[in-house]
Amino acid sequence: MPSKIIPVVMCGGAGTRLWPVSRDSMPKQFIPLLGQDSTFQRAMRLVSDPSVFEPAIVITNTEYRFTVQEQLQALGITAQIVLEPSRRDSAAAVAAATELALARDPKAVVGVFAADHVVQEAGLFVEACRKAGVAAADGRIVTIGIPPTHPATGYGYIRPGDEIGEDARQVAAFVEKPDAARAAQYLLDGYFWNSGNFIFDAVTMQAELAAFAPEVAAPVAEAVAAARTDLGFLRLDENAFGAAQKISIDYAVMERTSKAAVVPGRFGWSDVGGWSAVWDLAEKDASGNVVEGRGYVLEGSGNLIRSEEALVALIGLDDVAVIATRDAVLVTPRAKADKVKEMVALITAAGESEAGAHREIQRPWGKYLSIDMGARHQVKRITVKPGGVLSLQKHHHRAEHWVVVRGTAEVTRNDETIMVHENESIYLPIGCVHRMANPGKIPLELIEVQVGSYLGEDDIIRIEDIYKRV
Known part of the structure; x- marks a missing residue:
């Protein structure tokens, strides 16, 4: 050549x-x-x-x-x-x-x-x-x-x-x-x-x-x-x-x-054009079922189960796809799996955020998962990669509490720099300028509790960011 x-x-x-x-x-x-x-x-x-x-x-x-x-x-x-x-x-x-x-x-x-x-x-x-x-x-x-x-x-x-x-x-x-x-x-x-x-x-x-x-x-x-x-x-x-x-x-x-x-x-x-194609390509059990995650089939064949967290149990059904994520469940005959795009259009038209966004959101420094939300509070599980640094930022409408469950967080709060270790917490009042970094060799995991009158992501005012998102 x-x-x-x-x-x-x-x-x-x-x-x-x-x-x-x-x-x-x-x-x-x-x-x-x-x-x-x-x-x-x-x-x-x-x-x-x-x-x-x-x-x-x-x-x-x-x-x-x-x-x-x-x-x-x-x-x-x-x-x-x-x-x-x-x-x-x-x-x-x-x-x-x-x-x-x-x-x-x-x-x-x-x-x-x-x-x-x-x-x-x-x-x-x-x-x-x-x-x-x-x-x-x-x-x-x-x-x-x-x-x-x-x-x-x-x-x-x-x-x-x-x-x-x-x-x-x-x-x-x-x-x-x-x-x-x-x-x-x-x-x-x-x-x-x-x-x-x-x-x-x-x-x-x-x-x-x-x-x-x-x-x-x-x-x-x-x-x-x-x-x-x-x-x-x-x-x-x-x-x-x-x-x-x-x-x-x-x-x-x-x-x-x-x-x-x-x-x-x-x-x-x-081209893996739908869930039926995933079933075609995947390894099957003796009954032709494909199960990924916590799934069980009784008296059924040709089924596809994929579950991220929830336990899925299927009884007496054949050729069905059940796809369960943290915040949405799809159930369809495999033969109708090509209709998923139409269903997403229907969900999008209804204004459901799950049509396009996951609860777990990837960021250049790691990821966060929203695990609970109310009118004036939100709880997130945050994971920061070794060497990851969140932006220097502030909020006009919410305060935050961080509880470290694994690793060590280097926290900037106004003019202070504080090391927060496992089973320790720190409070960030409304309006304070803050940042978090993972100086360690293992992923940093923490629980964030937000409390305030407005909790949207657009209340993040970035002042500095090593990933140039300012």
């Missing part, structure tokens, strides 16, 4: 099809759905073979930047993390990746991969990428086509054309999602599913974007040229990037270019 592939992993999106586990505040790509790793971490492992891939570029947004950083650190993988200032769909992200890759190597071959897909055979995936890379180096934009296992109506399809190289063929046509009868015919005619993962010659992609989508190419090139480094992240210029047309790479380039090719991906692929 003339060049190694620069992998670009796209993980800025937020999905609702795996609600209530996946929400805007922590979408599915960062959640361990199968095993210990998140799908983002699984994707990063796949593209870390140094014989085929260069160091990766990860494209995300400001909200998820520290989650990306933390999950990469857990794997011991380094990558360039690029922050989109706004969501402009996939064409803008691909354009940014293309410009960054060309800055690294004028002959770059780039692979764009989704962070929320699952691949079962890593070796076969790498081999498919190698073949696609060979075709891409010839001036092609090569999509990874998945040989269908059933007549799915939820995927776009690819009609392959003439052979052009090792296991590579021209793309005769991209086809929109079909009805059931047409999907069955596509299966017989040798069509592929469009996985949305593709590998391309960067010079070719740059030229095709300029030809077919100049309203994307020009502002994104400007956004990359004016990008700045911030805490190790590369921030694209907000004004320039925001001027880019919001359009998918499929519509902008893939369905219009004459340079599209397809290489089959026979590596066991799923």
Whole structure:
């Protein structure tokens, strides 16, 4: 292969099809759905073979930047993390990746991969990428086509054309999602599913974007040229990037270019598009049940139970999914699991915060979990990573009590610095300027009790912040 592939992993999106586990505040790509790793971490492992891939570029947004950083650190993988200032769909992200890759190597071959897909055979995936890379180096934009296992109506399809190289063929046509009868015919005619993962010659992609989508190419090139480094992240210029047309790479380039090719991906692929797909991929017991967490099934088969805390008991039901988080429960026949997105829209319209936000919220310094709330009080369980530092802040409407249950807290309160140890507490009156840090080697855990007339997160007045959130 003339060049190694620069992998670009796209993980800025937020999905609702795996609600209530996946929400805007922590979408599915960062959640361990199968095993210990998140799908983002699984994707990063796949593209870390140094014989085929260069160091990766990860494209995300400001909200998820520290989650990306933390999950990469857990794997011991380094990558360039690029922050989109706004969501402009996939064409803008691909354009940014293309410009960054060309800055690294004028002959770059780039692979764009989704962070929320699952691949079962890593070796076969790498081999498919190698073949696609060979075709891409010839001036092609090569999509990874998945040989269908059933007549799915939820995927776009690819009609392959003439052979052009090792296991590579021209793309005769991209086809929109079909009805059931047409999907069955596509299966017989040798069509592929469009996985949305593709590998391309960067010079070719740059030229095709300029030809077919100049309203994307020009502002994104400007956004990359004016990008700045911030805490190790590369921030694209907000004004320039925001001027880019919001359009998918499929519509902008893939369905219009004459340079599209397809290489089959026979590596066991799923986009994990819903809870039925999770059941398909997971290990099952003798009755075909999948149970994660505290779940029990009596006289039932083909069920999926996933519970974070509550004990879930199922009697006499078959092919049902029960998904229980701390604050929401989904119960659906697996065959109706594709309706979850519609249910989330219904819940969102009703103004329920659980549609998009978890009770446990990730922060760059750690996380907090709201465990009780009343009209004038809220109780949180706070965990601060070793070395983590909360912002220097104050509140106009609430006082806080902190009780340390594990580790040691270094607390700033106005002009004082106080070390608070396990089973000790400290009071922070309304209006005092305060900060907390974990100077120790283990996670700091404490209970925070807030009391006041207004308890919203927007009553945090940040004065200083090492994570630059001021």
